[in-house]
Amino acid sequence: MPLSVDPHWPRSGDWPAPTGDPVDLALVGLPTFRTSLSATGADKTPTAVRDALRYYSEFARTPLALRFADFGDATAPDGFEEDATALVAHAAAVSRLVVALGGDNAATVPAALGTWGSRLDTAGLVTLDAHHDLRDGVSNGSPVRRLIELGLAGTRVVQVGIADFANSAHYAARAADYGITVIHRDELHRRPMADVVAEALEIAGSAGGPVHVDLDVDVCDRSVAPGCPASVPGGIAAHELRAAARAAGAHPSVESIDLTEVDATADTPDQRTIRLVALCVLEAAAGLGSRP
Structure with missing residues (x-):
């Protein structure tokens, strides 16, 4: 069904391609899926999220007075991480915040490395995830371990x-051996998400370097994220993930955010998972708009 047209209710999305001029938020697609531990159509997700953005406006109490650019999708990012990393680096060079759309969680490696560049020695990482992602090998279960082995300090x-x-x-x-700070899901039942994210960003940014935030949507309860193959009952609520995205976007140390582990082909007919991801993109933008 075509969307309604109202000149007084402009829609989000359909952001222009980069021109080389500075922008506030750069959108990048990293459609990783080939090394997933379970069968997934996560490579279809960036396109689905772009489509879902059109359901929303760019008004959050006040208009988002930001410059957006869509840098498109990395080609075959599973086999050519260097190309995906270079695309993120290109976007980061002309923007204040990169938002990368996965793909499975393998997208976190090029998303983080492309933003950090040569600053890996001071960089920090925050993940919202039900899983540690410290497995051996190369898969959507290994990005955190891979980044640490490349030089990221586990204590950040x-x-x-x-x-x-x-x-x-x-x-x-x-x-524990790596020195990773773990904030268990049960703690989130007792603490506001904004406070938890603030604590996490203080630790991750303790060396004064850039912070990447990985929003693995399977941290959410399965009822709100059925399009995540590994989501479980009892995860966080949709509003908590949105709050985390806004808090991350608002923090000056955060230079990049990824949204991962959503299989667009497995979502419900109402697209509740994809629409949540689209809202998180806009929440990150709203947070960025609140920065001094």
């Missing part, structure tokens, strides 16, 4: 939302 990694029965004792011990 904070993992928010780690869930019971979604990890193993081996990888929990590996997280």
Whole structure:
């Protein structure tokens, strides 16, 4: 069904291609899926999110007075991470904030490296994820381990939302060995999300370097994220993920955010997972608009 047209209700999305001029928010697609631990159509997700953005406006109490640019999708990012990293780096060079659309969680590696560049020694990482992502090998279960092995300090990694029965004792011990700060899902039932994110960003940004925030949507309850193959009952609420996206966008140390682990082909007919991701893009933009 075509969307209504109202000149007094302009729609979000359909952002222009880059021109080389500075922008506030750069959108990048990283459609990773080939190394996923489970079958996924996550490569279809960036396009689906762009379509879903049109359901919303760019008004959040006040208009988002920001300059947007859509840098398109990396080509075959699973096989050519260098190309994906270069696309993110290109976007980061002309923007204040990069928002990368996965793809599965393998997208976190080029998203982070492309933004950090040569600053890996001071960089920090915050993940909202039910899983540690510290597995061996190269997959959507290994991005955090890979970044640490490339030189990211484990003591500047904070993992928010780690869930019971979604990890193993081996990888929990590996997280402890790396010095990762873990904020368990149960803590989120007692604390406002904005406070948790503020704490996480303080730790991740303690060396004064750039921070990347990985919003793995399977941290959410399965009822609100059925398009995430690994989401479980009892995860966080949609409003909490939106709050985290806005808090991340508002923080001056955050230079990039990714949204990952959504399979657009497995979503419900009402597209509740894809629409949540689109709203998180706009929440990050709203946060960016609140920066001094």
